[in-house]
Amino acid sequence: MAINPNETVLKVEDLRISFKAYGGMVQAVRGVSFDLKRGETVAIVGESGSGKSVSIKAIMGILAPNAVIESGRIEYDGMDLTKVSEEDFHKIRGNRIGLIFQDPLSALNPIMKIGKQITEVLHLSKKISSEEAKHRALELMHAVGIPEAERRFNQYPFQFSGGMRQRIVIAIALAGDPEILICDEPTTALDVTVQAKILELINKIKEERHLSVIFITHDLGVVANMADRVNVMYAGKIVESGTSEEIFFEPAHPYTWALLSSMPDLQTKERLLAIPGTPPNMIYPPAGDAFAARNKYAMKIDFEKEPPSFKLSDTHYASTWLLHPKAPKVDLPDVLRARIERMKGAK
Amino acid sequence: MAEESNYILEVKHLCQHFSSGRGKNKLLVKAVDDVSFGVRPAETFGLVGESGCGKTTTGRTIIRLYNPTSGEMYFNGRDIAGPMTKDLRRYLTDNIAMIFQDPIESLNPRMTIEEIVGEGLRIRGMKDKDEVRARVHEMLEKVGLTEEHATRYPHEFSGGQRQRIGIARAMIIKPKMIIADEPVSALDVSIQAQVINLLNDLKEEMGLTILFIAHNLSVVKYFSDRIGVMYYGRLVEIARGDDLYRCPLHPYTKALLSAIPEPNPITERTRKRIDYDPERDHDYSVEKPTMVEVAPEHFVYCSPSELEQYQKQLGL
Numbered sequence A: 001m002a003i004n005p006n007e008t009v010l011k012v013e014d015l016r017i018s019f020k021a022y023g024g025m026v027q028a029v030r031g032v033s034f035d036l037k038r039g040e041t042v043a044i045v046g047e048s049g050s051g052k053s054v055s056i057k058a059i060m061g062i063l064a065p066n067a068v069i070e071s072g073r074i075e076y077d078g079m080d081l082t083k084v085s086e087e088d089f090h091k092i093r094g095n096r097i098g099l100i101f102q103d104p105l106s107a108l109n110p111i112m113k114i115g116k117q118i119t120e121v122l123h124l125s126k127k128i129s130s131e132e133a134k135h136r137a138l139e140l141m142h143a144v145g146i147p148e149a150e151r152r153f154n155q156y157p158f159q160f161s162g163g164m165r166q167r168i169v170i171a172i173a174l175a176g177d178p179e180i181l182i183c184d185e186p187t188t189a190l191d192v193t194v195q196a197k198i199l200e201l202i203n204k205i206k207e208e209r210h211l212s213v214i215f216i217t218h219d220l221g222v223v224a225n226m227a228d229r230v231n232v233m234y235a236g237k238i239v240e241s242g243t244s245e246e247i248f249f250e251p252a253h254p255y256t257w258a259l260l261s262s263m264p265d266l267q268t269k270e271r272l273l274a275i276p277g278t279p280p281n282m283i284y285p286p287a288g289d290a291f292a293a294r295n296k297y298a299m300k301i302d303f304e305k306e307p308p309s310f311k312l313s314d315t316h317y318a319s320t321w322l323l324h325p326k327a328p329k330v331d332l333p334d335v336l337r338a339r340i341e342r343m344k345g346a347k
Numbered sequence B: 001m002a003e004e005s006n007y008i009l010e011v012k013h014l015c016q017h018f019s020s021g022r023g024k025n026k027l028l029v030k031a032v033d034d035v036s037f038g039v040r041p042a043e044t045f046g047l048v049g050e051s052g053c054g055k056t057t058t059g060r061t062i063i064r065l066y067n068p069t070s071g072e073m074y075f076n077g078r079d080i081a082g083p084m085t086k087d088l089r090r091y092l093t094d095n096i097a098m099i100f101q102d103p104i105e106s107l108n109p110r111m112t113i114e115e116i117v118g119e120g121l122r123i124r125g126m127k128d129k130d131e132v133r134a135r136v137h138e139m140l141e142k143v144g145l146t147e148e149h150a151t152r153y154p155h156e157f158s159g160g161q162r163q164r165i166g167i168a169r170a171m172i173i174k175p176k177m178i179i180a181d182e183p184v185s186a187l188d189v190s191i192q193a194q195v196i197n198l199l200n201d202l203k204e205e206m207g208l209t210i211l212f213i214a215h216n217l218s219v220v221k222y223f224s225d226r227i228g229v230m231y232y233g234r235l236v237e238i239a240r241g242d243d244l245y246r247c248p249l250h251p252y253t254k255a256l257l258s259a260i261p262e263p264n265p266i267t268e269r270t271r272k273r274i275d276y277d278p279e280r281d282h283d284y285s286v287e288k289p290t291m292v293e294v295a296p297e298h299f300v301y302c303s304p305s306e307l308e309q310y311q312k313q314l315g316l
């Protein structure tokens, strides 16, 4: 299959999602736009509660019943997924867009043999005999690196380690032969050595199957490992987007600066630049730039008016008033500048 | 290790074995197996390793939530592994405090912050309510909270604030040592840095000794003077942070280091993961492994022929 790198397979436009909750409407996603090109991995990075999972649940059509899609479009294959009926979603979910969650246990049925959990998906996606389904399931188990697949086929989820369970979940996600794979913090609950293997596996199957991947994480190391492009999310908005190099080496939004410099890397000796305070309450999101209250570079306008998205390159955008031509010039924090120089020098 | 101990905490050949199940299903879990290390006064000793390797059990055995299966433990020269007495319990709670991973589960939901933080003082017989209150307020301020917080309950606080409360509760009795078990693992990135900075400030100010348990190696490296790497109940390598990262010797340490993704797209594109397989990587059929000081302050669990190879690797 020839891959046209500029072909957009999925496009999210100005998505707004709120939840009816005790005390008011939780404005979880407040105007999110991003796209996914064929064959690439796009990361969404941000702290918990920033709206990452809600955004992709909208793509999968699995929002909670108290969710309200206030506006926006999700374009996929000539459809708007915000308007697709549940019946039609059955044909998309799993078959065309696969999903891997953080917690493999909750994605698996604890009292069903794992072989059956894979063949069930296979039967749903096409008409095949049970022998063929079993054969395909074993192939999938091989592909995701489960040793002794034939014996494992008849075991239950509790008989698998966390890493092996996540491999099964990946096998199930692949069973419908999707073209888009969405990974929502798939390795957050795993140990680093297991995480490394799962990330390798996702990259391998992505190449083999020409998948386009949306990868959600809060770990910048994982972002650097996986992503071609990165969307940085804060308080329900994408505050900066760019190629991996642009985000790591030329970050423009103070929140991205803060994320990049707040955690130590293996060379860090100096005091950490902690971000003061906590993320805002999304029932009453602040006016202006939601990060302003925690941002020492914030200007008066940041508290009053929402910044537009400023274009830095064809691929790099950031929503901060600091990029306005009339804004005072603010340099990258020294700690971050030093770290970026060090990163660029590393091999 | 030198006979003359300059350690405030010394653990020698510690074993903590649990048995579970009954009859022929009985299973022995060697959660901690022949572990030895020492921590110097005002030093931060990091303990890393993957889940289930025995980090928490090591910490809990030191404060005697468990009776050790075997081995010796000394704090300031005093034996703390022996039979539990009222006096030993008192000695331990006066000197060693623990900070837990989950700030939500470790705080009693029905107690106010003042009661939670002041509990250690009341247990030690401080009866004067005003004095307890004053000390609590002082401690809250130190951890970045205010006296207004004292009358509230844990559920009214964010994760990061709850961890500050946990730290205040641990620090108020002015312990000599803190065992911090994954103190930032449950917190968001932006909050982790706040708590790490706070622990660093308190460490400097109070001259604290810390046993810092975590699975995030970048955080352990940043926070610790020396680091012990655990694998299935055993310590396999102990070294100063920089030495461990620059010249890891044990194949498990190498595997662990090779697996940490760094926030750098240049190095990540070419990352080579190293696998560890004890069956393949060691031959202990004839030669038995022991903990050996390969270079000053650099200990590795290895056999004599592995030792030779490690010495070569270090150019010794």
Ligand SMILES: Nc1ncnc2c1ncn2[C@@H]1O[C@H](COP(=O)(O)OP(=O)(O)O)[C@@H](O)[C@H]1O
Pocket (backbone or CB within 6 Å): A019, A020, A021, A026, A027, A028, A046, A047, A048, A049, A050, A051, A052, A053, A054, A055, A064, A066, A067, A282
């Ligand atoms: N069913 C729900 N009802 C009310 N609020 C919700 C619901 N699901 C998510 N939220 C809120 O939406 C916000 C974004 O959540 P989420 O997308 O899960 O964050 P994350 O970035 O950690 O994945 C949070 O404030 C969360 O509490």
Ligand SMILES: Nc1ncnc2c1ncn2[C@@H]1O[C@H](COP(=O)(O)OP(=O)(O)O)[C@@H](O)[C@H]1O
Pocket (backbone or CB within 6 Å): B018, B019, B020, B029, B030, B031, B049, B050, B051, B052, B053, B054, B055, B056, B057, B058
């Ligand atoms: N109270 C207990 N009873 C039986 N087994 C235990 C107990 N506590 C821990 N273990 C086992 O001991 C091993 C080490 O656990 P733990 O010390 O919690 O590891 P870590 O903190 O490194 O993740 C694990 O296999 C765990 O299941």
Ligand code: SF4
Pocket (backbone or CB within 6 Å): A138, A142, A147, A148, A149, A150, A151
């Ligand atoms: S484990 Fe061996 S026997 Fe089983 S499916 Fe794979 S190759 Fe075939």
Ligand SMILES: [Mg+2]
Pocket (backbone or CB within 6 Å): A052, A053, A054, A184
């Ligand atoms: Mg989420």
Ligand SMILES: [Mg+2]
Pocket (backbone or CB within 6 Å): B055, B056, B057
């Ligand atoms: Mg633990």
